[in-house]
Amino acid sequence: MNQLPSISAPVVDYLESHEQKGLLRFLTCGSVDDGKSTLIGRLLHDSKRVFEDQLAALRSDSRKHGTQGEEIDFALLVDGLEAEREQGITIDVAYRFFATDHRKFIVADTPGHEQYTRNMATGASTSDLAVILVDARKGILQQTRRHSFIVSLLGIRHVVVAVNKMDLIDFDADRFAEIETGYRAFAESFGFDTLQVIPISALQGDNIVERSPQMPWYAGPTLLGHLNEIDVSSDDAGQPFRMPVQWINRPDLDFRGYCGTIVSGRICPGDPVAVAASGQHTRIARIVTMDGDVEEAQSGDAVTLTLADEVDASRGDVICDPKARPEIADRFSAHLIWMGDQKLVPGRTYAVKAGKQSATGVVSRIGHRIDVNTFAQDEVDSLSLNEIGFCNLALSAPIAFDPYEVNREMGSFILIDRMTNQTVAAGVIWRSLRSADNIHRQAVDVDKQSRAILTGQKPVALWFTGLSGAGKSTIANLVERKLHARGRLTYLLDGDNLRHGLNQDLGFSDADRVENIRRVGEMAKLFVDAGLISLVSFISPFRSDRQLARKLFEEGEFVEIHVAAPLEVAEARDPKGLYQKAREGKIRNFTGIDSPYEPPEAAELVLDTVARDAEALADEVIRYLGLD
């Protein structure tokens, strides 16, 4: 579109200066009672972000839902969803926007109650600064400590403590000084880069935009003044170069572009780079944009790079500074913020997304849980919603990462439940676990293959899964007898029998069930290694658990056999009277009754126990093994 010369040069300067604003993303944390929504409403209003039609709607809403009589209730400006307006609480992270002449602001507005740790962590993950609200009448509370801890855990380096409701304590300078001293003392251990404590009244607007005439004793900046001026630019561009490859752009055979966002460092054409995992070296050829090639790109830029040599790099690989590479490991320790409604089960397989890298992984150990109010470290065997734990993780494949405190983008990940696809945890990586490197496997001269030659059979694990009463043990027994009759070396591992010995220390909690499976899987693996055909008869109701067992074996060694019977049939058989007890509530977590059974999706064999008898089904297994 043509720009007519109807605008004077100063106006164009003005427009261009507005295009060159900086951006500050900050988090506000505090409870409804602290006046957080009022504060944000006030910031939006006083920075002229509220339009006349919104103000008119606000006036009418204030009369209907407000808590300020005939006065405007600024909190209503930001309390969005109908449900929460009625409840008067903020239940999710809301994003607000306003701008001054200097900066555009993105505010992550998060509720502060303990049960909303999840939301606070979410808001904090994209923020560079946190505004923590304190009620002047109450001073520093447990929740202030909790907010400060989460802010620090998520790597925020700049904190503002807004001591609100100064009007309710008659703008008392001594009381404010007491709160400030107290906060500084306890926050010292967090080592924030900047910490500003400001006395305000969100309701009346004191020290928000204008200096408060009520508090002449306060010499520091106003809240907005501080937000306008503070320098939060971390030196990301000065860090070693990292660009996780997000997508390969290959429109034709002549062009191969590596697309991604630079997460640290800067780069110019000609600079040497390496692919982190493979260690292959090359140089940057071009930095391609629609506006023509550019000479330099830096942290935060979304770029398309071409490389001087053909290297093997695809989505998830990290292109990096060859002299300062990220760590590559499949085991690391991390803080986990649990966000799922279902508890963490150590040993269960979750999907892991770390930057652009995807893997699966298990929490191999929970070191401790951190009490977010007292910072005490508790020994636990699981984590529930909103709990934070320090854990060890073991992934299916190594990933490239830096510790979170060095690089937020390179050190963060999420865990996803593979059944529900829900994001169940956020993780910040502490460091890699090198212990795995130090336990070298003992090489042996007689191996699995040589034993198999001696026994003259292909060692496999036959994994019988199904409801209690489906006929697993009966069929497994028959199969073993038939194999034995054919001169095959076998060993049958029965779930119930193992619980009397090896697994007698395990109960029926989710964590124990997983451990139960893990032990049986490992044991079956040893028997296979010894050259035997091992038979496992085990309800093993969860797909992810059976997957865990399958992973212990080589391709073709693990034969999943679904002993299928409808629940009504299994319950009618009830050989051990267990269903009846479960129905009577005498047994809890009983598969099929109050705990689910997840049938296999791709079992090697499905045995229909309604259509055929155990003898015929056992023959089918023998046939599958090619031993009939």
Place this chain on the structure above:
Amino acid sequence: MSRMARTAKATREKARVESEGQIVSNRRSHLQRLEAESIRILREVVAEMKNPVMLYSIGKDSSVMLHLARKAFYPAPPPFPLLHVDTTWKFREMISFRDQMAAEAGMRLLTHTNAQGVAEGVNPFDHGSSYYTQVMKTDALKQALDRFGFDAAFGGARRDEEKSRSKERVFSFRSAAHGWDPKNQRPELWSIFNTRVKPGESMRVFPLSNWTELDIWQYIRTENIPIVPLYFAKERPVVQRDGALVMVDDDRLPLHPGEMPQMRRIRFRTLGCYPLTAAVESDADTLDDIVTEMLIARTSERSGRLIDHDEAASMEKKKREGYF
């Protein structure tokens, strides 16, 4: 080179000078940061989803979103089609602009109209804006997504548009019935997006989540992005109705007794179906004028959307039903 690219270069040169003086500047303007964030989101969808599509509504936000997509995948054209849900009540100028933009971007343009709605003669006058929107927009959109089997649809919605949008995710999960359940949205941390869906389920993805109306205009100005001429002030025929200025775009607009179309100098801040979109009186006929007007604006753009006034929290209700 666009003005933004030039300024970026100037900033970088400045940074380099400063770095020699031991001070490394990491400064990017808010528009540059928003652009980078949006490009990242666009690429993530293409990398992770099977069959994405870009909802193209022809308005200024769609223009920006399309421009960002072209930047994200350059030198390739964006690797997904555009989808326009045509209510048959769009301004005529919008339709010609749409076809031209799709051709320029080298993208396939799909259009879909709710044939049953047309057959039943559903229109904004006889059926009310609420029912009309449900049939011709929401239902039509669901039909189109099902028809082509898309598992991700980009939309140009922004969080600053309306209160119920302020909590919207960038990747907004939709059930197989296209429903939006505010309680069943996934937490989004850092820039790691959980893109997993089961067959039939889908994602609505909003690359412009963190842009404001002013950002959009500033970006259009710095990048010289083409927009529908209706955004620029011009003498156009309008009638005044319930305090709003409605443009008489064709002879389908039934005139109320006493109504006489008058020529007024008007423009639009937001574009939808012409009977449901109010114009504002304005002299702003250049982008400079528009941005200047925006910087001193005193009403929100949604005041020009006649559907939002139906009832309190009306947007939240529409979204639960699958409206964008």
